[in-house]
Amino acid sequence: MFSLYDYFWFFLIYSFLGWCLEVCFCTVDTGKLVNRGFLNGPVCPIYGFGMSAVLAVLTPVQSSTLALFLGGMVLASVLELAGGWALKKLFHTTWWDYSDQPFNLGGYICLKFSLAWGVCIVAVMRGIQPLVHRLVQALNSTPGRALAVVAGVALLCDIVVTVQALIRLDRDLGAISDVARLLRDGSDAVSERLGTAALRVDAQVDERRPAAEARLDIARAEMLDRRNYVARRLMRAFPQMKNHRYEAAMEQLKDWLKEKKG
Incomplete structure (x- = not known):
C-alpha cells in the first residue's frame, strides 16, 4: 500500500508527465509549441488525479493486462467526464469537445480516446510506474519532504x-x-x-x-x-x-x- 506522501508525489510526477504528453501532442498536431496545461506551471492535474486513482484502485489487479486496460479505460473516462462537467458548471466553459467524434457522451468523452486511455494506462503501469515508484521512494527523505512542501505551495499559488x-x-x-x-x-x-x-x-x-x-x-x-x-x-x-x-x-x-x- 502507498502512503499519502507517496500519492502526493505520484500526483505531481504524473501531472508533469501528462503536461509533457499534452504539449507534445499539440505541437505535433498544430506545429506550434503551446502550454497546454490548465495551470500556468508544467502540470496537468487531471493526469495526476487519474494515475493516483488508477494506483489506488487497480494496483491489486495489475498482473492482469485485461483488468488494467478495462479498469484504466473506465477510470480515465469517468475522470475526464467529471472534469469537463465540473469546469462547465464552475466557469461556464467547455474546454474540449468531442461532439464530432462517434460514440461520444456530451462531447466530454468518446470511445476512441477512452480506448486510448486504456492502452496508455497499461503501458504506464508496465513500463513507467516501476521507475516512478523508485523515484518516490528516493524522495522519502528530509530533502524530499522539503521539496514536497515547496512544490505544494507553488501548486496552490x-x-x-x-x-x-x-x-x-x-x-x-x-x-x-x-x-x-x-x-x-x-x-x-x-x-x-x-x-x-x-x-x-x-x-x-x-x-x-x-x-x-x-x-x-x-x-x-x-x-x-x-x-x-x-x-x-x-x-x-x-x-x-x-x-x-x-x-x-x-x-x-x-x-x-x-x-x-x-
Whole structure:
C-alpha cells in the first residue's frame, strides 16, 4: 500500500508527465509549441488525479493486462467526464469537445480516446510506474519532504492565480456582452419604428453609441493587456473553449487575440 506522501508525489510526477504528453501532442498536431496545461506551471492535474486513482484502485489487479486496460479505460473516462462537467458548471466553459467524434457522451468523452486511455494506462503501469515508484521512494527523505512542501505551495499559488484569472475573464466577457447588447438593442429599436419616432430613437442611439464603443475599446485593451496573460494563454491553449453564458463575447475576444497576433 502507498502512503499519502507517496500519492502526493505520484500526483505531481504524473501531472508533469501528462503536461509533457499534452504539449507534445499539440505541437505535433498544430506545429506550434503551446502550454497546454490548465495551470500556468508544467502540470496537468487531471493526469495526476487519474494515475493516483488508477494506483489506488487497480494496483491489486495489475498482473492482469485485461483488468488494467478495462479498469484504466473506465477510470480515465469517468475522470475526464467529471472534469469537463465540473469546469462547465464552475466557469461556464467547455474546454474540449468531442461532439464530432462517434460514440461520444456530451462531447466530454468518446470511445476512441477512452480506448486510448486504456492502452496508455497499461503501458504506464508496465513500463513507467516501476521507475516512478523508485523515484518516490528516493524522495522519502528530509530533502524530499522539503521539496514536497515547496512544490505544494507553488501548486496552490498557481491554482489561486488561475482561478482568479478565470473569474476575471467571466466578468470581462459579461461586460463585453453588455456593451454589445446595448448597441444591438439600439439598432433593433430603430429598425422596429417608422417615421418621426424612428428619427428620435435613432438620435438617442447615436448619442449612446460613442460611449458604448468607447467602453468596448476599453474592454478590448484590458483583455489584451499583459496582466491578463493567464486568460489569453488558456484561450490559445484551448482554442475550442466555449463560454455558455457569453458565447458571442468569447468569439469576439478570440477575434481580438487573432488580430493582435496577426
